[in-house]
Every structure is written in C-alpha cells, then in structure tokens.
Amino acid sequence: xxxxxxxxxxxxxxxxxxxxxxxxxxxxxxxxxxxxxxxxxxxxxxxxxxxxxxxxxxxxxxxxxxxxxxxxxxxxxxxxxxxxxxxxxxxxxxxxxxxxxxxxxxxxxxxxxxxxxxxxxxxxxxxxxxxxxxxxxxxxxxxxxxxxxxxxxxxxxxxxxxxxxxxxxxxxxxxxxxxxxxxxxxxxxxxxxxxxxxxxxxxxxxxxxxxxxxxxxxxxxxxxxxxxxxxxxxxxxxxxxxx
Ligand code: PGA
Numbered sequence: 659x660x661x662x663x664x665x666x667x668x669x670x671x672x673x674x675x676x677x678x679x680x681x682x683x684x685x686x687x688x689x690x691x692x693x694x695x696x697x698x699x700x701x702x703x704x705x706x707x708x709x710x711x712x713x714x715x716x717x718x719x720x721x722x723x724x725x726x727x728x729x730x731x732x733x734x735x736x737x738x739x740x741x742x743x744x745x746x747x748x749x750x751x752x753x754x755x756x757x758x759x760x761x762x763x764x765x766x767x768x769x770x771x772x773x774x775x776x777x778x779x780x781x782x783x784x785x786x787x788x789x790x791x792x793x794x795x796x797x798x799x800x801x802x803x804x805x806x807x808x809x810x811x812x813x814x815x816x817x818x819x820x821x822x823x824x825x826x827x828x829x830x831x832x833x834x835x836x837x838x839x840x841x842x843x844x845x846x847x848x849x850x851x852x853x854x855x856x857x858x859x860x861x862x863x864x865x866x867x868x869x870x871x872x873x874x875x876x877x878x879x880x881x882x883x884x885x886x887x888x889x890x891x892x893x894x895x896x897x898x899x900x901x
Contacts, residue, residue, distance in 0.1 A: 659868060659882055662890045667856035668700060670890045674788065674852050675704035679714045681786055687718040691787030691845075692746070693798075694723065694738040695823075697854050698788055699745055706749035716752040720781055724789075724798035724845075726762040727834040728812065736826050737762055760810065760838040767812035770838050774810040778844055787848035791855045794818040795863050795876035799839035803874045808843030812836055842880055851887040853878070861898040864891060869899060 664670045678701075682688050692698070708714045723738060732739030739759040747757050758777055764770035789797050794816050800807060801816045814836055815823075824830040845851070855864050867878040868889065874880075881887045 659884070660888045661868065661896070662888055663896055664890060664892050667892050670854050670856060670892055671698075671700035672704060673890055674698075674854055675701050675708065677852065678705060678786060678788075679708050682714050682716065682719055685785065686715065687720070688785045689781055689783070690719060690721045691784030691840075691848055692721050692723050692742065693788045693790050694725070694741045695790045697790035697856065701788065701854070702746040702749075706746060709750040716750045719752055720756045721747075721752070721758065722778060722781060722784060722840070723757075723759040725837050725839040726760040728762055728767075728836040728838060729765075729834050730762045732759070732762075736832075760840075762834075762838065767838070771810040771812060774838065774840070775844075778810070778840070783844075784848040786850045786852060787845060789845070789851060789853045789878075789881075791853060791860055791864060791867065791878055792819055793822055793860065793863055795867060795878045797842070797845060797853075797878045797881070799837040800842050800845075800877045802877060806842040806874050806877070806880055809841040810838060810844070811841055812838055842877060846880060846884055849886065851881060851884055853881065853887065853889045855889060855891040855895040857892070858894040858897055860895050864889070864895050865898040 726738045730737035760774045761770055794802055799813050801813055820833045824833050827833050866876045870876055870879055872879045872882050
C-alpha cells in the first residue's frame, strides 16, 4: 500500500483525475472501475472539464460501477446509475452502452448478482478502480462481516452506512436497506486501486485500514494485500497516524 498525502481534498481529486486522464491517453480502451458517494464528485467534475477541453477522449472506454441500491431504478435521483449519468456520463463523450451499474430493479438477488458477475467476467479486471471508504471500513458496499465476499453480493446496509447516506435522501426511512455490490475478490483483481479518503471523520477508520489487522470486520483492510493500491488522503484523514 502506498500512501500519498495531499494538502487538500481538492488536490487528492486532482491527483486521481490526472492518473485517469494519463491512463486513458496511454490506453484509449481502458476499463475504469468507478465509485459513487460524496468523495468522487470533484474527480468526475475534473474529468468532465478535461474531456471538454480536449485533454482526454472517453469514446472507447468501458466503465463498471461498484454498487447500486436494491429497488431503485436508474431514473431515481438517488440511484447510483442516476448519479453516474448526471455527474459524469452525460458530461463526457463516453458511449453509454459501455457504462455498467448493477441492476437495482431486479428483485431476484441471485439473478442480479449473477448477471453482474457475468458482465464483470466478460469485461475483465478494471485497469484502475476508484474507491471511497465508508465510516465502517466498507469498500463498495462490502460491509463489516465475518468473511470476505468474492463476487457480487446482495448486502444489508449497516446502521452506520444508512446514517451516513441519509443526507442524500429526503428522510432516513427512504434510504434503501440493501444493495448489490461488487465483491471484494473482484475489487482485489483490479490492476490498480486508488482510494480517496478525506476529512477527520474518516481518520480512525483509515488508520485501521492501513495499519490494523487484515480482517473482514474492516473490509478495506484487505487492500493491504493488493500489489498496486494507493491511498490518496488529506492530512485530516491521516491525522490519527504518523506517516
Ligand atoms: P462518501 O462514501 O464518499 O459519501 O463518504 C464513501 C463510501 O461509502 O464508500
């Protein structure tokens, strides 16, 4: 694990956007693993600006997203498909047919997970996977557990996650209680992983991810075993540890 300390969250996002631009310029048909939540929003803004400025071309890129809420159609404003469309896909010259998010409207979990796994197998490992970090240590929606899930799974969101994500919904009761998420094994098979963490409220969990034991109780701790994982964090997020 390599840790990059930045002066600000904006600088972290600029570093990540720059790495994605460089990858796509070197490999125009790159496969990008994308994340949602508050953390990556400025990364997507920067990529959209770069695309509009002619600095990067996404026309041959394929993207796979980590997760989707169960029950939310892509037209729902809080679905992750809607998030990706509005924050990135509608602002860049990507072929929308090449952008993939789990199908939150498939009520049969087994079917939904199998369909996403088949797609992920067909596309192959992402060249770069972006990750945020949940306050409970989750990556994607892989919540603390007694084991690491290999492939796409239907998970019950923890109370911590529901509390953290209710800010995006009208009320807490509107937050879906389950999600489909890419498995830890699939994430670990990505070629390069960039984890963006910002703010003092993530400092304690980030310390556990970087320095604690590798345990499914802190899902992000598995990243210690990835051969090319970079944590890009501001000083506040690293304030619980000496780096
Ligand atoms: P956040 O979520 O970026 O909204 O803090 C991170 C995550 O849950 O992975």
